Amino acid sequence: MFIKPYGDTSNDGAVQLSFTLPVKNCGRAKEAARLYVQKLGFQKVDVVHAAALSEEFTFFVAYGKTETGIDYDKVEYAEAVDKYMSMDEINEFIKTNFKRKLVIIGACTGTDAHTVGIDAIMNMKGYNHHFGLERYPMIEALNMGSQVPNEKILAKAKELKADAVLVSQIVTQKDVHIKNLTELIELAEAEKMRGKTLLVMGGPRVNNKLAKELGYDAGFGTGTYAEHVATFVVKKLYERMTSKK
Amino acid sequence: MTPVKSKLGLSPTKIAKARKLAAEITAPVQEFIDTHTTVTIERATLRLLGADGANADGVPVPNLIAQACADKLAGGASVFYVNALVKLAKTPAELNKEIEKGLDISKLELTDSRHIQKKADELIKGTDARIAGNVAHRNAQLKLSKDRIKSPMIYVIVATGNIYEDVKQAQAAAHQGADIIAVIRTTGQSLLDYVPYGPTTEGFGGTYATQENFRIMRKALDETGEKEGRYIRLVNYCSGLCMPEIAAMGALERLDMMLNDSMYGILFRDINMYRTFTDQFFSRMINTAADIIINTGEDNYLTTSDAVEKAHTVLASQFLNEKFAANTGMPNRLMGLGHAFEINPDVKNGFLYEYAQALMAREIFPEHPLKYMPPTKFMTGDIFKGLAMNTLFNFVCKATGQGIALLGMLTEAIHTPYLQDRHLAIDNALYVHNTMEGFKDEIEFKKDGIMARRARQVLDETTSFLSEVKAQGLFKAIETAMFAEIKRPRDGGKGFDGVYEKTADYWNPVETYLKKKLKIAGK
Numbered sequence: 103m104f105i106k107p108y109g110d111t112s113n114d115g116a117v118q119l120s121f122t123l124p125v126k127n128c129g130r131a132k133e134a135a136r137l138y139v140q141k142l143g144f145q146k147v148d149v150v151h152a153a154a155l156s157e158e159f160t161f162f163v164a165y166g167k168t169e170t171g172i173d174y175d176k177v178e179y180a181e182a183v184d185k186y187m188s189m190d191e192i193n194e195f196i197k198t199n200f201k202r203k204l205v206i207i208g209a210c211t212g213t214d215a216h217t218v219g220i221d222a223i224m225n226m227k228g229y230n231h232h233f234g235l236e237r238y239p240m241i242e243a244l245n246m247g248s249q250v251p252n253e254k255i256l257a258k259a260k261e262l263k264a265d266a267v268l269v270s271q272i273v274t275q276k277d278v279h280i281k282n283l284t285e286l287i288e289l290a291e292a293e294k295m296r297g298k299t300l301l302v303m304g305g306p307r308v309n310n311k312l313a314k315e316l317g318y319d320a321g322f323g324t325g326t327y328a329e330h331v332a333t334f335v336v337k338k339l340y341e342r343m344t345s346k347k
Numbered sequence: 348m349t350p351v352k353s354k355l356g357l358s359p360t361k362i363a364k365a366r367k368l369a370a371e372i373t374a375p376v377q378e379f380i381d382t383h384t385t386v387t388i389e390r391a392t393l394r395l396l397g398a399d400g401a402n403a404d405g406v407p408v409p410n411l412i413a414q415a416c417a418d419k420l421a422g423g424a425s426v427f428y429v430n431a432l433v434k435l436a437k438t439p440a441e442l443n444k445e446i447e448k449g450l451d452i453s454k455l456e457l458t459d460s461r462h463i464q465k466k467a468d469e470l471i472k473g474t475d476a477r478i479a480g481n482v483a484h485r486n487a488q489l490k491l492s493k494d495r496i497k498s499p500m501i502y503v504i505v506a507t508g509n510i511y512e513d514v515k516q517a518q519a520a521a522h523q524g525a526d527i528i529a530v531i532r533t534t535g536q537s538l539l540d541y542v543p544y545g546p547t548t549e550g551f552g553g554t555y556a557t558q559e560n561f562r563i564m565r566k567a568l569d570e571t572g573e574k575e576g577r578y579i580r581l582v583n584y585c586s587g588l589c590m591p592e593i594a595a596m597g598a599l600e601r602l603d604m605m606l607n608d609s610m611y612g613i614l615f616r617d618i619n620m621y622r623t624f625t626d627q628f629f630s631r632m633i634n635t636a637a638d639i640i641i642n643t644g645e646d647n648y649l650t651t652s653d654a655v656e657k658a659h660t661v662l663a664s665q666f667l668n669e670k671f672a673a674n675t676g677m678p679n680r681l682m683g684l685g686h687a688f689e690i691n692p693d694v695k696n697g698f699l700y701e702y703a704q705a706l707m708a709r710e711i712f713p714e715h716p717l718k719y720m721p722p723t724k725f726m727t728g729d730i731f732k733g734l735a736m737n738t739l740f741n742f743v744c745k746a747t748g749q750g751i752a753l754l755g756m757l758t759e760a761i762h763t764p765y766l767q768d769r770h771l772a773i774d775n776a777l778y779v780h781n782t783m784e785g786f787k788d789e790i791e792f793k794k795d796g797i798m799a800r801r802a803r804q805v806l807d808e809t810t811s812f813l814s815e816v817k818a819q820g821l822f823k824a825i826e827t828a829m830f831a832e833i834k835r836p837r838d839g840g841k842g843f844d845g846v847y848e849k850t851a852d853y854w855n856p857v858e859t860y861l862k863k864k865l866k867i868a869g870k
Contacts, residue, residue: 155766155770156523158515159519159766213533213538213551215535215615215616217615217651218650218651225832226832227652230725248615249538273534275506275552276551278534278552306728307761324728
């Protein structure tokens with residue numbers, strides 16, 4: 103199936119753009135913006151708004167139509183989990199299949215101090231009426247908080263014999279998160295933890311594809327709740343346990 | 348305090364009771380503070396006496412001195428610095444060079460204490476003149492631009508990591524209408540036990556706070572202020588392990604506001620509680636002396652916990668921050684107590700609760716330039732919804748007469764703001780603030796309506812919460828996760844080894860000067 107953006111008619115290819123150019127706001131600047139959008143491959147370009155941000159910068163809103171389409175059938179993307187379970191189902195699943203509590207620890211590692219993501223997944227209260235892992239009777243959850251060194255979280259994982267480690271990264275300026283996430287994988291490799299303890303990463307600019315590329319078992323982005331992560335963890339652990347037998 | 352007729356029907360007796368509880372809670376902590384110093388207080392003191400620079404490895408001169416002093420810090424580091432100036436007959440700049448090269452001033456034999464005192468008096472006089480000059484300059488500029496500074500003042504953040512890029516963005520924001528520019532610090536700086544030296548161009552999610560960076564941005568904003576006919580205020584972060592040193596640098600370089608909370612570091616950065624309480628006191632003395640408005644960090648309670656259920660922890664913290672600040676002689680007009688618009692947008696009547704809580708803060712702290720923080724927790728990447736939420740935030744800001752409006756960015760939760768994001772935010776705020784200029788004075792509320800009941804409930808919950816904290820004691824309360832649902836042991840956290848009980852002959856001429864200037868009783 104070949105698809106194109108939908109504005110108000112099938113396949114019209116309408117796209118909305120906004121951007122800033124480093125020039126003073128004037129007629130010439132607006133024309134430059136129009137030509138620039140055209141150079142991006144858009145046709146019927148309309149620069150509908152221009153505003154001076156300072157004497158040296160102008161902000162534009164523009165519309166354009168594109169001829170470019172994409173074959174949707176050829177797009178490949180593996181979701182971490184096909185179907186999610188609820189909190190109760192997850193607890194039952196653990197009781198039935200593991201007959202013990204699972205241990206999950208999480209933190210914002212490296213220099214990242216933004217715990218809003220890991221808190222949403224781990225803390226009792228959860229986020230948006232989705233309880234966090236601390237609330238799960240069959241999960242022993244420990245949130246180590248912000249700015250935890252990678253060595254420290256792995257040491258804690260060993261000490262508690264953690265089944266899964268969740269790493270949250272919010273600050274992604276200049277790809278600082280990639281460096282830190284890679285370091286953690288290398289340390290886990292050195293400690294021979296990969297393949298045993300599940301390593302899961304999360305953050306607003308993170309997805310499952312990136313996680314796999316970096317060597318994690320899964321990655322979760324915006325819109326993730328505790329039950330999503332927990333479903334992945336229990337299913338993956340179960341899969342490993344049963345394939346070993 | 349100016350009596351204000353409460354539109355929410357808040358009981359003055361209950362407010363007074365909460366204030367009394369805050370005084371009782373902070374008193375034992377203040378006793379600890381008065382008998383202790385910390386490694387960063389000593390370094391801040393040295394900075395105010397002239398210590399500056401860094402050695403070839405980037406270790407700052409104040410740190411070199413503190414390291415050399417080691418346990419002698421309990422008696423104060425100043426004596427060694429001032430002694431060296433007297434004995435070696437050098438200026439601070441000359442002495443700093445020697446220390447950079449390896450001179451250990453703690454090994455020099457101490458000269459007559461009268462000479463040391465005399466030299467200290469002379470140095471303090473210079474520092475005082477510089478700070479007083481900064482205050483006078485700011486006041487003169489503010490007077491000139493009185494009619495052009497907005498109410499609430501518009502506060503935006505720059506965070507490029509590169510001070511020179513920050514300058515471009517800050518100048519553009521000021522041109523668009525911002526009254527206040529905050530340079531966010533690089534992630535992780537709060538946990539460095541030193542302040543980096545010189546201009547910096549490499550940071551993540553923010554830019555290093557260094558004295559040179561302060562100077563660069565101050566100069567840039569003064570230029571833009573001149574052009575715009577409006578004084579532009581500069582903000583940085585007086586928090587983390589170097590809180591008093593940042594305060595010292597800010598006082599010297601004419602910053603206008605400082606993020607500065609009495610408990611934020613303990614709860615959200617795992618810095619030791621004794622260290623933080625002691626540091627916040629010294630840093631607030633400096634901020635008060637330099638007429639710098641502090642911004643407290645109550646918004647963090649709401650990003651960590653549920654904003655409806657834990658609204659009272661914000662008010663409780665405001666009372667504690669107010670009292671801790673008052674202990675440093677700080678007037679109300681310098682207390683930018685924090686709070687935030689963080690209720691889940693799906694909550695029915697959430698807007699009414701936000702409005703009630705913001706107005707409640709305004710009525711309880713009528714003289715304080717309240718710092719109101721925008722939605723962040725429920726910003727999702729849907730920039731259009733984000734813009735709508737920010738508009739409601741701007742409405743509450745204006746409708747309740749907040750002092751400082753930190754504008755929300757539609758791209759919150761996506762990236763550090765683009766140039767255009769700030770423009771859209773400022774445009775939105777200017778529109779809302781202008782179109783409802785007289786709204787605040789037009790409106791009254793139903794006596795027992797949703798808003799009045801909400802505000803009364805939060806105040807009641809606050810007083811009972813403060814009573815519990817008082818019963819436990821503040822140290823214990825923090826240990827048992829009463830704040831932000833975060834447990835912090837009293838002997839745990841970072842920086843505990845940098846706390847010293849003052850010796851009987853502890854000498855700190857800067858502290859003596861500050862206490863005298865700010866009329867703080869005690870030694």
